[in-house]
Amino acid sequence: MNHIKLGQTDMTTSVLGLGCMGMSGMYGPSDRAESIATIHAALEAGVTLLDTGDFYGSGHNELLIAEALKSAPPSRRDSAIISVKFGAMRDPDGGWSLYDARPASVKNFLAYSLQRLGVDHIDIYRPARLDPNVPIEDTVGAIADMVKAGHVRAAGLSEVGSDTIRRAAAVCPISDLQIEYSLISRNIEEDILPTCRALGISVTAYGVLSRGLISGHWQKAAAGAGDFRAISPRFQAENVDRNLALVEALRKVADRLGVTVAQLAIAWVAAQGNDIVPIIGARRRDRLTEALGALDVKLGEEDLMAISQAVPKGAAAGERYPAAQMARLDSEV
Numbered sequence: 001m002n003h004i005k006l007g008q009t010d011m012t013t014s015v016l017g018l019g020c021m022g023m024s025g026m027y028g029p030s031d032r033a034e035s036i037a038t039i040h041a042a043l044e045a046g047v048t049l050l051d052t053g054d055f056y057g058s059g060h061n062e063l064l065i066a067e068a069l070k071s072a073p074p075s076r077r078d079s080a081i082i083s084v085k086f087g088a089m090r091d092p093d094g095g096w097s098l099y100d101a102r103p104a105s106v107k108n109f110l111a112y113s114l115q116r117l118g119v120d121h122i123d124i125y126r127p128a129r130l131d132p133n134v135p136i137e138d139t140v141g142a143i144a145d146m147v148k149a150g151h152v153r154a155a156g157l158s159e160v161g162s163d164t165i166r167r168a169a170a171v172c173p174i175s176d177l178q179i180e181y182s183l184i185s186r187n188i189e190e191d192i193l194p195t196c197r198a199l200g201i202s203v204t205a206y207g208v209l210s211r212g213l214i215s216g217h218w219q220k221a222a223a224g225a226g227d228f229r230a231i232s233p234r235f236q237a238e239n240v241d242r243n244l245a246l247v248e249a250l251r252k253v254a255d256r257l258g259v260t261v262a263q264l265a266i267a268w269v270a271a272q273g274n275d276i277v278p279i280i281g282a283r284r285r286d287r288l289t290e291a292l293g294a295l296d297v298k299l300g301e302e303d304l305m306a307i308s309q310a311v312p313k314g315a316a317a318g319e320r321y322p323a324a325q326m327a328r329l330d331s332e333v
């Protein structure tokens with residue numbers, strides 16, 4: 001497994017990360033034992049970056065990761081880089097409300113995350129979204145205090161635009177921006193990615209498989225209750241056929257290269273720069289094995305051209321989030 005340096009920090013990460021969100025209900029029910037086995041298999045394969053959020057299953061995801069780390073071989077456990085998002089507020093019924101990234105809240109959320117994860121520090125700590133009521137300088141300033149105190153190694157950002165990135169980077173070094181980036185979500189290319197590059201900030205890309213839609217495995221109408229995909233515009237009846245037609249075009253390229261559709265989609269993101277780390281949301285070992293296979297796929301100019309003919313920029317039908325959530329994305333303003 002190759003590694004890259006994260007931003008201008010002293011941290012390195014495997015070139016592919018594991019996102020653990022789907023193990024805590026965001027994509028409907030998942031199997032706890034299989035989730036833990038998947039985290040173990042990822043660590044065993046040399047994946048070091050594990051991404052979570054304190055609000056994934058309202059703490060469930062952090063407790064799951066803690067359990068997996070506890071039962072992992074010490075060398076693997078010690079190599080793990082844990083990235084935690086905070087700020088999204090939940091209710092006891094699993095509902096979502098506002099974001100809270102006030103300095104006092106940052107420290108409060110962090111105290112609970114440290115307990116749940118069973119660690120003495122968090123490697124990368126980041127607000128999940130910009131809190132519109134709190135200047136980013138204040139939020140990042142609170143994280144910087146926690147870096148000084150030894151509770152956090154680096155501050156990260158998530159789904160924010162260039163102006164916010166610049167303001168945050170003026171307060172303290174930013175390791176990486178976590179943001180959606182895939183063959184069918186390419187908005188960052190115009191402005192956000194160049195800003196990160198100018199400031200030496202890495203990108204950890206999520207939604208690389210568009211939450212399974214462009215994995216080559218998605219079956220129409222497969223999303224059940226409690227699954228984000230049941231409300232995601234791209235999976236809705238009026239859009240899904242057009243999006244799955246793009247997948248079939250991609251499958252032709254994948255077949256010609258002797259790889260799977262998911263591997264091609266992951267390899268495409270990885271090929272966009274050695275400062276971009278795909279975080280893959282595998283929650284089963286077979287999915288993880290498939291995703292890791294993408295690391296062996298080397299795409300040449302002709303392959304990249306064939307991919308962009310199959311999935312032209314902007315070809316997706318439907319936005320990447322429902323309208324209310326899109327409106328809260330600083331990265332989309």
Ligand SMILES: NC(=O)c1ccc[n+]([C@@H]2O[C@H](COP(=O)([O-])OP(=O)(O)OC[C@H]3O[C@@H](n4cnc5c(N)ncnc54)[C@H](OP(=O)(O)O)[C@@H]3O)[C@@H](O)[C@H]2O)c1
Nearest residue numbers: 019020021051206207208209210211212215281282287290
């Ligand atoms: N910063 C943010 O705002 C934000 C937002 C969302 C996610 N994230 C982070 O990014 C991580 C990954 O994002 P994502 O869940 O949106 O991702 P994704 O990797 O685009 O999609 C993951 C889903 O794709 C399906 N899939 C099919 N083949 C797969 C394969 N070979 N490998 C992996 N998955 C495959 C799986 O669905 P089935 O299991 O149903 O087959 C899986 O749940 C999350 O776990 C989370 O840590 C961050």
